[in-house]
Amino acid sequence: MYEIIIIGAGSVGTPTAMSLAERGIRTLVIDSGSSAGQGNNKCAIGGIRATHSDQAKVALSLHSLKTFSTWEEAHGDDIGWHMGGYTFVAYTEAISESLQEIIPGQQKAGLNIGWHDSDEIKKLVPGINPNGLLGGTFSPEDGSASPMESCYAFYRHAVKQGAEFHFGETVTSIKKKGTFTITTDKGEYEAAQVINCAGSFAREIGAMVGVDLPVYPDMHEAGITEPVKRFFNPMVVDISRTAGSANYYFYQYSTGQVVFCITPDPPELGKGTEETSVFLPQVARRMVKLYPRLANIKVRRIWRGCYPQTPDGTPILGQAGPEGFFVAAGMCGQGFMLGPGVGEVMARLATDQSTEQDRMVLNAMRLDREFIGTEVLK
Ligand SMILES: Cc1cc2nc3c(=O)[nH]c(=O)nc-3n(C[C@H](O)[C@H](O)[C@H](O)COP(=O)(O)OP(=O)(O)OC[C@H]3O[C@@H](n4cnc5c(N)ncnc54)[C@H](O)[C@@H]3O)c2cc1C
Incomplete structure (x- = not known):
């Protein structure tokens, strides 16, 4: 018992x-x-x-x-923790406003977060596409593992x-x-x-x-590149929508690989775990447009799993x-x-x-x- x-x-x-x-x-x-x-x-x-x-x-x-x-x-275990922070970037007024609107509530809940202009975001993510960049949020105590x-x-x-x-x-x-x-x-x-x-x-x-x-689970794919010397710190999140996809996000893992993911739009309901041929061209195009420095990095592996959605x-x-x-x-x-x-x-x-x-x-x-x-x- x-x-x-x-x-x-x-x-x-x-x-x-x-x-x-x-x-x-x-x-x-x-x-x-x-x-x-x-x-x-x-x-x-x-x-x-x-x-x-x-x-x-x-x-x-x-x-x-x-x-x-x-x-x-x-406890002594290396779990790959890296405190690189998160930045949600804005290239449209609508996204800039929606991100800034929620900052007071986030700060009230105890989160260390602020709005940064485009020059500051360019320092956080060196080489990010400057065309139309309005700024973004940065929460330095977020991270990855x-x-x-x-x-x-x-x-x-x-x-x-x-x-x-x-x-x-x-x-x-x-x-x-x-x-x-x-x-x-x-x-x-x-x-x-x-x-x-x-x-x-x-x-x-x-x-x-x-x-x-x-x-109701829906299916999402992700990928990982070869490891390279660290060239940016935060998780970069773009919540804009384009045909076929909503937000995507990527960061550099503690041992140098870039790990990335995208949200299909509309969602793909199901519990499948087989990768598709749609994911990589779709996410790569958006990532390279946002961050041209990623153009020459090699992708090692992709995979698919589920978000157990409500x-x-x-x-x-x-x-x-x-x-x-x-x-x-x-x-x-x-x-x-x-x-x-x-x-x-x-x-x-x-x-x-x-x-x-x-x-x-x-x-x-x-x-x-x-x-x-x-x-x-x-
Ligand atoms: C591509 C992708 C990227 C993601 N990135 C992130 C991220 O960066 N950060 C983040 O926080 N989340 C991320 N997620 C989401 C995250 O993976 C899920 O939200 C999380 O794993 C769900 O946790 P869980 O414990 O509810 O489910 P699971 O981790 O799936 O655990 C459920 C367990 O229940 C077991 N189980 C089910 N039915 C039975 C049964 N009948 N008998 C016995 N065992 C059973 C399963 O075997 C499984 O091990 C991502 C997901 C995907 C697919």
């Missing part, structure tokens, strides 16, 4: 297990993958920002940033603290009669509480206890359905950066230790909200 069973050892389930085990809670994590982080976690490009328009996301990410940025010092190294470091720490992980095991049903009985393709387990951290499959897991979770671009956190059943899902394109913050909120919720800030976050991310509108920087 476990106190808590977590379904999914991904970007969210793994740090949640770590936070629970640190509190001495007897925790089992079940994942169908062969090791931690083999779902969408390993498809993330590693961006970690507290630069959101939603205050609850800012709060979660500020906590995550603390975990990522201090991890090596506290390796999703695989981070997830594995959280996994090792969780195990050290007493959490158990069962890999290669798929949850097939959940029954509640007093306690929860979780059936997998290999066995049966009992727990007082369950947390659904199943990423792209959160809706199917919710359905096992009669809860309809609006999590209709409003905000995750679903908290109690849902039968008492003792919790959800930490619908992370959209931000599950890696939100993971450690979500883990702490979920661990406090499951142990009746929620803080006032947790209640603000849980209220903003509750299942019974209306799911209208979308977060500006989703």
Whole structure:
């Protein structure tokens, strides 16, 4: 009998297990993958920002940033952390206004962010296309890390603290009669509480206890270049739309590779993981136009994964359905950066230790909200 069973050892389930085990809670994590982080976690490009328009996301990410940025010092593992900051650039008045409009709210939520004119952005991203550049935001304390190294470091720490992980095991049903009985393709387990951290499959897991979770994955591709000497520091994000694509973003990883990603427009719903021939020409054209210095760098590899999307671009956190059943899902394109913050909120919720800030976050991310509108920087 476990106190808590977590379904999914991904970007969210793994740090949640770590936070629970640190509190001495007897925790089992079940994942169908062969090791931690083999779902969408390993498809993330590693961006970690507290630069959101939603205050609850800012709060979660500020906590995550603390975990990522201090991890090596506290635990000794190199997770590839680099504090290069994030810049959202503007080439149109409309984007400039929408980015500047949300700065006061972001600052109020505790984010270190400011507006910078085009000369300052040119210094931050040397060689960026100056034609029509109006300026951009810069949040210097955001950064990046390796999703695989981070997830594995959280996994090792969780195990050290007493959490158990069962890999290669798929949850097939959940029954509640007093306690929860979780059936997998290999066995049966009992727990007082369950947390659904199943990423792209959160809706199917919710359905096992009669809860309809609006999590509809869509597919995104990413790529990585050969490593070169560092020539820019921040994650560069362009939120303008062109035919076939919305925002795209790229940065230089701690060992020199440029890692990049683009959002198809309209979204491509599904759970597929096969790369397409559309992605690379589409993203390369936009990246080279924005940053001509990228023209001669060689791309080494591309891949495809999913954003577990919700209709409003905000995750679903908290109690849902039968008492003792919790959800930490619908992370959209931000599950890696939100993971450690979500883990702490979920661990406090499951142990009746929620803080006032947790209640603000849980209220903003509750299942019974209306799911209208979308977060500006989703
Ligand atoms: C191309 C791309 C780039 C991205 N870049 C970033 C980024 O820079 N920063 C960022 O924060 N996010 C990024 N993301 C988004 C991020 O990857 C996701 O939001 C995040 O991984 C979701 O975390 P999760 O824990 O909810 O899901 P996952 O990491 O997918 O974990 C869910 C786990 O549940 C397991 N599971 C599911 N069903 C079952 C079952 N029935 N039984 C047992 N186990 C089960 C799966 O095997 C999986 O391991 C990116 C995504 C993509 C595709």
